[in-house]
Amino acid sequence: MAKNIDWKNLPFGYLKTDYNVRCYNRNGQWGELEISSSEYIDIHMAATALHYGQEAFEGLKAFMGKDGKVRIFRWEENAKRMINSAKGIMMAEIAMDIFKKACFKAIELNKEYIPPYGSGASLYIRPMLVGSGPQVGVRPATEYLFLVFVTPVGPYFKEGFKPVTMLLTREFDRAAPLGTGNIKVGGNYAASLRAQEKAHEHGCANAIFLDAKEKKYIDECGPANFFAIKNNTYITPESKSILPSITNMCLFDLAKSEGMKVERRNIPVEELSTFEEAGACGTAAVISPIGKIVDSMMGQTYVYSKDGNPGPISTKLYEKLLGIQTGDIPDTFGWTEIVEI
Numbered sequence: 001m002a003k004n005i006d007w008k009n010l011p012f013g014y015l016k017t018d019y020n021v022r023c024y025n026r027n028g029q030w031g032e033l034e035i036s037s038s039e040y041i042d043i044h045m046a047a048t049a050l051h052y053g054q055e056a057f058e059g060l061k062a063f064m065g066k067d068g069k070v071r072i073f074r075w076e077e078n079a080k081r082m083i084n085s086a087k088g089i090m091m092a093e094i095a096m097d098i099f100k101k102a103c104f105k106a107i108e109l110n111k112e113y114i115p116p117y118g119s120g121a122s123l124y125i126r127p128m129l130v131g132s133g134p135q136v137g138v139r140p141a142t143e144y145l146f147l148v149f150v151t152p153v154g155p156y157f158k159e160g161f162k163p164v165t166m167l168l169t170r171e172f173d174r175a176a177p178l179g180t181g182n183i184k185v186g187g188n189y190a191a192s193l194r195a196q197e198k199a200h201e202h203g204c205a206n207a208i209f210l211d212a213k214e215k216k217y218i219d220e221c222g223p224a225n226f227f228a229i230k231n232n233t234y235i236t237p238e239s240k241s242i243l244p245s246i247t248n249m250c251l252f253d254l255a256k257s258e259g260m261k262v263e264r265r266n267i268p269v270e271e272l273s274t275f276e277e278a279g280a281c282g283t284a285a286v287i288s289p290i291g292k293i294v295d296s297m298m299g300q301t302y303v304y305s306k307d308g309n310p311g312p313i314s315t316k317l318y319e320k321l322l323g324i325q326t327g328d329i330p331d332t333f334g335w336t337e338i339v340e341i
């Protein structure tokens with residue numbers, strides 16, 4: 001039985017569930033999966049995660065379908081990305097089968113928290129990998145904790161699928177081209193907070209970063225990837241400092257399958273004035289349509305939505321992807337997997 005939760009008004013935030021799943025790697029060996037009912041982890045005060053940023057995470061979702069089946073979305077891609085993140089900051093690499101087992105187990109153990117079909121909510125799955133062993137000198141830990149918790153979440157924006165305004169920041173960089181921008185590590189988020197704060201001060205939802213080296217091209221879009229539409233073409237930036245978004249990969253493939261052209265390439269700032277639609281994409285919101293981009297330092301504003309509504313192509317792609325995730329639209333791509341609960 002589902003818990004007595006006001007599913008329709010669920011925020012995108014943390015709600016306590018009953019269990020989480022953990023696994024330790026000690027001296028290069030993964031141990032057994034452990035089930036915990038504690039929201040806390042007992043961690044050494046000299047853990048590398050706390051001092052030297054050995055921390056990576058993932059975010060994916062599971063959905064209750066109309067048919068009563070629970071579908072998890074593209075977990076293999078998240079597992080592969082977490083392995084890449086681990087490589088990038090010298091952590092023990094999580095094994096694909098442990099990643100899968102832990103996610104599926106966490107869903108099953110907390111099945112009463114899976115939001116019902118039609119509520120607009122979903123079960124967010126948050127795997128994390130942290131250096132839990134102590135080091136005082138700068139070097140990788142010899143102990144790692146992999147943990148998966150789940151929490152039911154409402155739509156990312158309570159206003160729904162509505163265009164947001166973004167601030168083009170020229171004051172801050174999130175990541176360097178040969179740095180850690182392409183892996184999902186906490187440090188990138190810490191580095192993006194001041195830009196986000198500045199965006200909020202300007203009344204914007206978040207900041208769009210420029211490439212750190214030349215300051216010419218559109219890079220990451222807050223905690224999401226940027227895409228734009230023009231001439232029936234889906235365009236998304238090519239960059240070494242962007243996190244490869246799985247949502248973006250899906251939209252790219254969906255656009256292609258809809259007969260659109262697709263381009264992954266540099267997007268110079270000057271091109272912003274030529275786009276018909278723009279958006280930010282990621283697991284949390286799927287697509288946040290961008291209604292406006294404000295380049296306050298250059299005194300420029302680019303407008304993509306005049307009537308306060310998302311563009312037709314963004315809307316179509318959003319509905320398709322969400323439909324596949326919930327099982328409303330047949331998944332011809334093999335992106336979803338049924339979780340037996």
Ligand SMILES: *Cc1c(COP(=O)(O)O)cnc(C)c1O
Nearest residue numbers: 223224225243245246247282283
């Ligand atoms: C997680 C993340 C994204 C979105 O990735 P998805 O796989 O689509 O959820 C985009 N940019 C950054 C910086 C991220 O951390």
